[in-house]
Amino acid sequence: MSQYNPKSLKAEEFISHEEILETLRYAEENKHNIPLIDSLLKKARPVKTANGVHCAGLTHREASVLLACDIPEKVEEMYRLAEEIKLAFYGNRIVMFAPLYLSNYCVNGCVYCPYHYKNKHIARKKLTQEEVKQEVIALQDMGHKRLAIEAGEDPVNNPIEYILECIKTIYSIQHKNGAIRRVNVNIAATTVENYRKLKEAGIGTYILFQETYHKESYLELHPTGPKHDYAYHTEAMDRAMEGGIDDVGLGVLFGLEGYQYEFAGLLMHAEHLEAVHGVGPHTISVPRIKRADDIDPDVFDNGIPNEIFEKIIACIRIAVPYTGMIISTRESEEVRGRALELGISQISGASRTSVGGYTEEERPHDSEQFDVSDQRTLDEVVNWLMKKGFIPSFCTACYREGRTGDRFMSLCKNGQILNCCHPNALMTLSEYLVDYASEDTKKVGFELIERELKKIPAEKVCKIATENIEQIKNSNRRDFRF
Numbered sequence: 153m154s155q156y157n158p159k160s161l162k163a164e165e166f167i168s169h170e171e172i173l174e175t176l177r178y179a180e181e182n183k184h185n186i187p188l189i190d191s192l193l194k195k196a197r198p199v200k201t202a203n204g205v206h207c208a209g210l211t212h213r214e215a216s217v218l219l220a221c222d223i224p225e226k227v228e229e230m231y232r233l234a235e236e237i238k239l240a241f242y243g244n245r246i247v248m249f250a251p252l253y254l255s256n257y258c259v260n261g262c263v264y265c266p267y268h269y270k271n272k273h274i275a276r277k278k279l280t281q282e283e284v285k286q287e288v289i290a291l292q293d294m295g296h297k298r299l300a301i302e303a304g305e306d307p308v309n310n311p312i313e314y315i316l317e318c319i320k321t322i323y324s325i326q327h328k329n330g331a332i333r334r335v336n337v338n339i340a341a342t343t344v345e346n347y348r349k350l351k352e353a354g355i356g357t358y359i360l361f362q363e364t365y366h367k368e369s370y371l372e373l374h375p376t377g378p379k380h381d382y383a384y385h386t387e388a389m390d391r392a393m394e395g396g397i398d399d400v401g402l403g404v405l406f407g408l409e410g411y412q413y414e415f416a417g418l419l420m421h422a423e424h425l426e427a428v429h430g431v432g433p434h435t436i437s438v439p440r441i442k443r444a445d446d447i448d449p450d451v452f453d454n455g456i457p458n459e460i461f462e463k464i465i466a467c468i469r470i471a472v473p474y475t476g477m478i479i480s481t482r483e484s485e486e487v488r489g490r491a492l493e494l495g496i497s498q499i500s501g502a503s504r505t506s507v508g509g510y511t512e513e514e515r516p517h518d519s520e521q522f523d524v525s526d527q528r529t530l531d532e533v534v535n536w537l538m539k540k541g542f543i544p545s546f547c548t549a550c551y552r553e554g555r556t557g558d559r560f561m562s563l564c565k566n567g568q569i570l571n572c573c574h575p576n577a578l579m580t581l582s583e584y585l586v587d588y589a590s591e592d593t594k595k596v597g598f599e600l601i602e603r604e605l606k607k608i609p610a611e612k613v614c615k616i617a618t619e620n621i622e623q624i625k626n627s628n629r630r631d632f633r634f
């Protein structure tokens with residue numbers, strides 16, 4: 153039996169199975185303990201401080217009690233609190249990004265993913281540098297500035313040198329008024345040396361989904377290939393941070409195991425990063441298993457309905473108030489709309505989950521990783537967000553200005569991110585509207601920007617922001633590189 157120790161560098165000690173089981177028992181026993189639930193909601197509430205706003209967050213045990221609670225009024229309170237926390241730290245901004253699939257060659261045997269090596273009927277593709285360029289131009293023509301690159305694990309077809317070359321190509325493309333300003337990377341667990349190379353290549357966040365924290369299930373779901381090694385996969389974020397990567401993104405694939413187990417494991421992982429590296433995860437993603445070639449989600453018996461999914465999102469937001477939260481186009485417009493109110497701060501738009509998908513006329517299926525539920529264009533998503541009162545942001549300034557890792561977190565913890573992010577979001581939205589938006593989106597957008605500028609107290613509206621927006625609006629465009 154391994155001892156629970158959040159400071160340990162051993163996966164089985166910082167994600168202790170016994171501690172998770174104990175947490176689930178505690179949550180079950182206390183799920184109707186109203187005084188305890190009230191005290192947790194009170195503890196998690198944002199409080200004003202001399203420097204801004206502060207939120208205490210919750211431990212994995214505390215947050216698990218909230219997740220287990222099924223008293224309708226208390227669940228409603230959680231939803232309201234999650235929204236309040238989101239507004240206190242992130243405001244009404246929603247960061248936009250798109251995935252870019254580089255290669256679906258993979259040597260692993262993950263049973264829930266169509267890229268598993270035994271799948272012989274999926275088309276295998278790997279982009280050449282020229283194809284990377286064409287994909288990136290197509291993404292820039294939509295207005296994207298931030299990408300998450302994705303590749304299967306294959307040391308022969310997708311070695312680290314290939315990934316680095318692709319990153320270099322992506323950053324080198326200046327097309328019309330656009331450039332990709334931040335490349336996040338979602339590739340398999342690797343060595344400290346390779347993480348150092350990724351850091352030197354100028355990546356934003358390194359994202360790696362745990363898939364499941366339940367070791368026994370993990371071994372069954374990953375029967376073959378390097379990913380079978382639970383400890384190596386679970387300890388990847390520590391190696392990434394040792395390699396100098398400040399911003400890491402966690403996530404589980406909900407539906408593979410019991411969601412209560414995954415939820416506790418995810419928060420324990422976040423606590424571990426904070427305890428060892430002094431900074432928690434930059435983002436948490438909440439993917440749910442989806443239908444795909446050779447994959448039937450119904451064979452996994454841990455699927456979660458929308459109500460539970462919403463509760464998970466709200467409870468993560470309450471537990472780790474400073475962490476960005478991501479939802480992808482795996483989810484429908486309706487689910488994404490609700491999730492935005494509960495704490496999501498980043499969404500993808502117009503995603504293609506196949507290799508070469510952005511340059512193909514028809515939406516291709518032959519190399520897709522999963523079915524896309526939200527198939528709207530970026531213009532439609534941006535328009536929809538603005539009509540809901542959100543500000544789609546294309547800003548990457550934090551990363552460009554070195555506000556990453558603990559520097560980002562200390563600003564965020566004081567509620568200061570709002571002050572720099574809000575004007576930046578408005579400026580990058582103006583750029584988007586002038587360069588890429590349809591007439592209707594442009595109209596909706598500039599009206600929103602005007603209203604937003606009026607809402608910010610004069611001393612907080614950066615003069616430069618107002619001037620830049622004016623310049624951008626008059627089409628006096630240059631790449632401001634926020």
Ligand code: SF4
Pocket residue numbers: 258259260261262265266267268269303304305340379
């Ligand atoms: S989940 Fe990743 S590692 Fe597993 S088969 Fe799919 S691409 Fe390969």
